[in-house]
Amino acid sequence: MTDTYELEKRIRMKGLTKSKVAEILGLTLYGFDLKCKNHNEFKASEISRLSDLLELNPEDFQKIFFLKRIVN
Template sequence: MTNTLELEIAIKRAGITKRKLAEMLGLSEMGLYKKINNITEFKASEIAKLAEILDLKNKDEIFFNQEVI
């Protein structure tokens, strides 16, 4: 499951809007919202692209943490 809080922090830190991020990932804004909030899952290719766009050093903690609150 996605650690929503950590991902939100990473997005803010990168200074990118969710609208622009969704566009860069080829998703609708609603599609991105659903993935961030664990309604649907990110694909491996989307995680790789997010890690690059947001310069994530802790992608495993964000996307592969089993103890997400």
């Protein structure tokens, strides 16, 4: 599960837009948005590219792309 808030924050911190990131990944803005909001899953290659693009350290990478949902 992707941490949507944190991913979007990192995109803004890099001075990028979601449209530009979608273009870099070869996705439409709509397709990228669906993945950000956990309606569709990111491919491993997309996660890798995003990690490089956003210069994520391993801890942030784990936090953003492998968020664990607590179930009651």
